[in-house]
Amino acid sequence: MTIGLEDGASLPPATPATAAIDVAAERARTAGALGRRYFNAAGAGLMSDAVLERTIRHLRLEHGVGGYEAARAMADEAAELYETAAALLGAAADEIACFDSATSGLRSIFDALRLGPGDTVIAPRSSYVSQALRLLAMKRHAGVRLDVVPNDAAGGMDLEALERALGQATGRVVVSAVHVPTSSGLVEPVAAIAALARDRGALTVLDATQSVGQIDVDVRAIGCDALVTTGRKFLRGPRGTALAYLRRGVLDGLGTWAPDVRGAVWTSADEWTTDRTARQLETWEAAVAARLGLGVALREALDRGMAATEAHLVRLGAGLRGALAAIDGVTVADPPASPSGIVTFTVAGLPSNQVVGRLREARIDTIAIPASHAQWDLGTRGLDSVVRVSPHVYNDEADVGVLLGRVAEIATEATAR
Ligand SMILES: Cc1ncc(COP(=O)(O)O)c(C=O)c1O
Known part of the structure; x- marks a missing residue:
């Protein structure tokens, strides 16, 4: 036409x-x-009208009966969000965590990886500002090595350069990959990136903020260890919502610097236990109304x-x-x-x-x-x-x-x- x-x-x-x-x-x-x-x-x-209506309806309930009581009444629907997100991403529900932004999700994951001096993060040129600054700060303040890989002629991450970077990397190695950047229509070769990382024993944390909801994303097909996306962009959810996937195999190795009521139980004066699911990285406080709205948006995306x-x-x-x-x-x-x-x-x-x-x-x-x-x-x-x-x-x-x-x-x- x-x-x-x-x-x-x-x-x-x-x-x-x-x-x-x-x-x-x-x-x-x-x-x-x-x-x-x-x-x-x-x-x-x-947002669709239904996403808006669902969000407002819960705010009204909170207004009427109180926030905790409203959350209790909607607990089953709130739990469904994890199932729906898992269906969308090809994951299991216990591998899903909710955040209020992609940036806070990435921050929590990288905190929980607890990289230190001599460990290496490898990143693409397509990195988003908040993640790039995070990595630069880790380099400056925590002695983490940062290797920004050049692009190939097509404009995506140069896989040969990535292989070299993986070969030269020291300590624990994490590839901070991007699926689709903020700054162009580029689609990075994420499955190939994750495969190279896996061969080297490195983890791949994928920023899929601009791809989930736009592109059919399957975490197992990509082979990433973790993925973060935001709710408000191509998923058409309310602002202040985000999702993460953490592969079961990586959950036991995590150790957040900031355990919270939602992901941990304070068991005695000096001890705490941690939730074994991806929710170990969540915080107690959340915009429940927005998450219920996101649930509607995810179902609409799946139905479409x-x-x-x-x-x-x-x-x-x-x-x-x-x-x-x-x-x-x-x-x-x-x-x-x-x-x-x-x-x-x-x-x-x-x-x-x-x-x-x-x-x-x-x-x-x-x-x-x-x-x-x-x-x-x-x-x-x-x-x-x-x-x-x-x-x-x-x-x-x-x-x-x-x-x-x-x-x-x-x-x-x-x-x-
Ligand atoms: C590729 C990419 N990653 C991460 C983000 C950050 O998302 P948020 O604003 O939800 O933290 C953005 C936001 O535009 C983005 O485009």
């Missing part, structure tokens, strides 16, 4: 899987998708089907990339290995935040990603910032056509100035 550019740029044909996404139905149950073209799922995806969602988003992303590249003054900023739904670009002569502002005037929501969110990626590629476009199942070709038309106008005006 043509998407509105005069040069005839078009989206790839729909496959049977993409046909399974009923965009009109998705929009009908997502109030935020009406009246605007929302392309910021990689920031915070639009991750293969169909992935096919829809990948197709929109490929169409966007091809059409953007054909617009004068626009440069697609994604590396070659970018088959995901996230698309990044720059406009000659106009800073990315101004492009985003101009799009917003037309009720088209995108976001600018500055180099300070991805120094090892955007910084080393010499990009100050990029415009990031991230569709979801409530977006279709018509939305894409409107976005492209407006970008073309903005690019023409920018070059005429």
